[in-house]
Amino acid sequence: MEMKNERTILQINDLDISFKTNAGVIHAIRGVNIDLQKGETVAIVGESGSGKSVTMKAAVGLLDANATVNSGEILYRYVDDAGKETIVDLLKMPKKQLRNTINGSHIAMVFQDPMTSLDPTMTIGKQIMEGILLHKKVDKQAAAARALELLELVGITHAEARMKNYPHQLSGGMRQRVVIAIALASDPDILICDEPTTALDVTIQARILELIKEIQARLKLSVIYITHDLGVVAKVADYVNVMYAGKIIEVGNVNEIFYEPKHPYTWGLLAAMPDLETDDDRLMSIPGSPPNLLHEPKGDAFAARNPFALAIDEKVAPPMFKVSETHYAATWLLHPDAPKVEMPQELQARIARALKDVEEYL
Amino acid sequence: MSEPLLQVKDLNQHFKVSRTFTVKAVNGVSFDIYPGETYGLVGESGSGKTTIGRSIIRLYNPTSGSVIFNGREISGKLDRDTEGMLRRDMQMIFQDPMSSLNPRKKVADIIGEGLDIHKRHANAAERDAAIGEMLDKVGLSKSHAERYPHQFSGGQRQRVGIARALIMNPKLIIADECISALDVSIQAQVVNLMKDIQEETGCAYLFIAHDLSMVKYISDRIGVLHLGYMVETGTAEEIFANPIHPYTKSLLSAVPFPNPELEKRRHPLAYDRKAEGVDYAAGTEHTIEGTHKVLATDAELARWTT
Numbered sequence: 001m002e003m004k005n006e007r008t009i010l011q012i013n014d015l016d017i018s019f020k021t022n023a024g025v026i027h028a029i030r031g032v033n034i035d036l037q038k039g040e041t042v043a044i045v046g047e048s049g050s051g052k053s054v055t056m057k058a059a060v061g062l063l064d065a066n067a068t069v070n071s072g073e074i075l076y077r078y079v080d081d082a083g084k085e086t087i088v089d090l091l092k093m094p095k096k097q098l099r100n101t102i103n104g105s106h107i108a109m110v111f112q113d114p115m116t117s118l119d120p121t122m123t124i125g126k127q128i129m130e131g132i133l134l135h136k137k138v139d140k141q142a143a144a145a146r147a148l149e150l151l152e153l154v155g156i157t158h159a160e161a162r163m164k165n166y167p168h169q170l171s172g173g174m175r176q177r178v179v180i181a182i183a184l185a186s187d188p189d190i191l192i193c194d195e196p197t198t199a200l201d202v203t204i205q206a207r208i209l210e211l212i213k214e215i216q217a218r219l220k221l222s223v224i225y226i227t228h229d230l231g232v233v234a235k236v237a238d239y240v241n242v243m244y245a246g247k248i249i250e251v252g253n254v255n256e257i258f259y260e261p262k263h264p265y266t267w268g269l270l271a272a273m274p275d276l277e278t279d280d281d282r283l284m285s286i287p288g289s290p291p292n293l294l295h296e297p298k299g300d301a302f303a304a305r306n307p308f309a310l311a312i313d314e315k316v317a318p319p320m321f322k323v324s325e326t327h328y329a330a331t332w333l334l335h336p337d338a339p340k341v342e343m344p345q346e347l348q349a350r351i352a353r354a355l356k357d358v359e360e361y362l
Numbered sequence: 363m364s365e366p367l368l369q370v371k372d373l374n375q376h377f378k379v380s381r382t383f384t385v386k387a388v389n390g391v392s393f394d395i396y397p398g399e400t401y402g403l404v405g406e407s408g409s410g411k412t413t414i415g416r417s418i419i420r421l422y423n424p425t426s427g428s429v430i431f432n433g434r435e436i437s438g439k440l441d442r443d444t445e446g447m448l449r450r451d452m453q454m455i456f457q458d459p460m461s462s463l464n465p466r467k468k469v470a471d472i473i474g475e476g477l478d479i480h481k482r483h484a485n486a487a488e489r490d491a492a493i494g495e496m497l498d499k500v501g502l503s504k505s506h507a508e509r510y511p512h513q514f515s516g517g518q519r520q521r522v523g524i525a526r527a528l529i530m531n532p533k534l535i536i537a538d539e540c541i542s543a544l545d546v547s548i549q550a551q552v553v554n555l556m557k558d559i560q561e562e563t564g565c566a567y568l569f570i571a572h573d574l575s576m577v578k579y580i581s582d583r584i585g586v587l588h589l590g591y592m593v594e595t596g597t598a599e600e601i602f603a604n605p606i607h608p609y610t611k612s613l614l615s616a617v618p619f620p621n622p623e624l625e626k627r628r629h630p631l632a633y634d635r636k637a638e639g640v641d642y643a644a645g646t647e648h649t650i651e652g653t654h655k656v657l658a659t660d661a662e663l664a665r666w667t668t
């Protein structure tokens with residue numbers, strides 16, 4: 001098994017997953033490639049149903065029973081208990097082994113709703129200790145001490161007293177801090193955050209994001225964010241993968257995606273969200289709704305909603321065209337023979353405004 | 363300016379949980395909505411923004427205060443005539459379209475329920491025509507009338523919710539987080555639809571949301587709520603260009619911009635009411651300029667404006 005370079009910690013190659021349902025087979029993931037470098041933050045952006053959560057669930061072996069992995073591999077590089085660097089394919093690993101060696105101890109996950117990911121009948125102290133006792137060979141006192149340390153790390157005051165609290169006694173933001181503490185309990189290398197702040201208020205959201213960033217810098221974590229909120233992406237991500245109908249349609253570093261987007265879907269996403277200075281009469285919106293993957297679209301899945309679609313989009317799905325070393329987009333508009341299409345006026349104006357703001361700020 | 367369509371004066375809404383404990387969800391909130399305008403209510407969860415909407419439309423009985431709609435008092439006991447007027451002229455769009463549409467009814471019957479109750483149509487053909495027209499207006503087709511809510515996508519369901527509110531031709535629509543459950547690209551469609559409808563029918567909106575950039579975009583005037591108090595109100599420009607109250611400031615600083623270079627350098631302002639010693643109950647309404655008002659004591663205002 002080979003990885004692209006030394007620093008790659010997680011590499012998803014050509015992942016293809018389908019779900020069997022009563023209505024038929026849903027081809028939810030159709031050839032996804034994602035790289036994560038050590039210490040960096042990658043965001044996966046997309047609408048609901050685009051397959052962003054499924055992709056990461058595959059990496060931690062949490063796929064539903066009706067899912068089939070048709071092809072692909074998820075390579076993960078880590079230092080095992082014996083201190084040897086190994087590369088494994090997480091998809092080939094037996095579930096039991098995955099649970100014992102990787103999940104929790106090397107790859108941890110933070111879910112969207114802190115109320116449903118905590119056990120309401122257990123004190124939070126116990127819930128944090130659970131993971132430590134399971135993954136590390138320590139006694140209860142040491143685990144309790146570590147739990148206390150973690151609560152302080154995630155910014156919970158009066159940690160000692162809080163250890164004995166139940167989840168319902170905490171506010172939403174506090175609960176999400178506890179979930180993060182649990183995820184960090186056994187020093188993971190990768191933290192996967194699945195919509196970690198969607199259920200929280202903006203003021204709390206800002207604080208939780210800052211917290212994750214701070215912890216990431218301190219513990220040298222690699223983080224994967226799954227989100228639909230481009231504001232959050234702008235705040236935290238180094239690299240962005242835009243996902244649509246089970247495919248990555250544009251990937252690049254965060255500045256490339258926000259200041260020089262190439263794919264019409266990314267244009268639509270950016271323009272659909274008003275910024276604080278938008279005063280246009282109408283928001284630019286993407287017409288229609290995402291395709292039903294029960295009937296897999298021929299050609300480009302976005303063609304039906306794309307005002308810039310070309311004739312070829314209906315027939316052949318576009319490959320990834322290279323824009324720069326880090327920036328790729330799957331749209332025929334980037335083909336040398338394609339007609340020249342500029343991004344919409346409103347978005348151009350908005351990006352110009354954003355760049356001006358940056359200049360003024362610096 | 364013309365007469366306000368809705369006047370809320372000193373509205374209080376308390377819920378008695380037990381003999382010793384009362385939740386004071388809304389405390390002394392006042393604001394006006396003029397015909398054809400959009401008033402946005404923002405605040406964190408638990409700030410009472412939804413409660414205000416529900417008190418106005420009388421899903422709750424207000425504890426005290428007065429609500430005047432269309433020139434009639436609607437906060438106390440409603441007589442038959444007033445209630446009829448209220449149920450016709452004020453409508454609501456709810457947050458989650460799945461749980462606010464009856465799954466056992468066809469879309470035509472969901473939309474037409476108001477018509478049936480208020481006997482707004484002469485015969486079945488007229489009713490069906492009205493429903494068909496309404497479906498067209500919200501961007502669905504007439505053939506959708508015979509379907510059930512589960513056969514629609516989230517955005518389409520919210521369109522059904524809007525159609526149901528609109529069919530009574532209301533003067534005021536209370537939109538309670540009506541786009542928060544939708545995807546970004548669908549949100550823009552629904553917001554555009556709401557704007558088009560406002561232009562066409564001249565209805566007013568009370569737009570309740572926590573997404574500040576969307577509220578700024580859609581609203582003419584905004585009220586910021588915290589812990590059941592209206593801490594600041596004014597036009598969208600006044601609030602965003604010159605926020606006075608520290609809570610408003612912290613709220614604005616926490617909105618993430620889709621601008622990575624800037625966003626990575628910004629840090630949210632913290633606001634701790636207790637640490638700063640701000641007492642909402644002691645505060646009175648101070649006018650900054652025009653319609654821009656802040657809830658504060660004299661000392662607090664002096665501190666915030668210097």
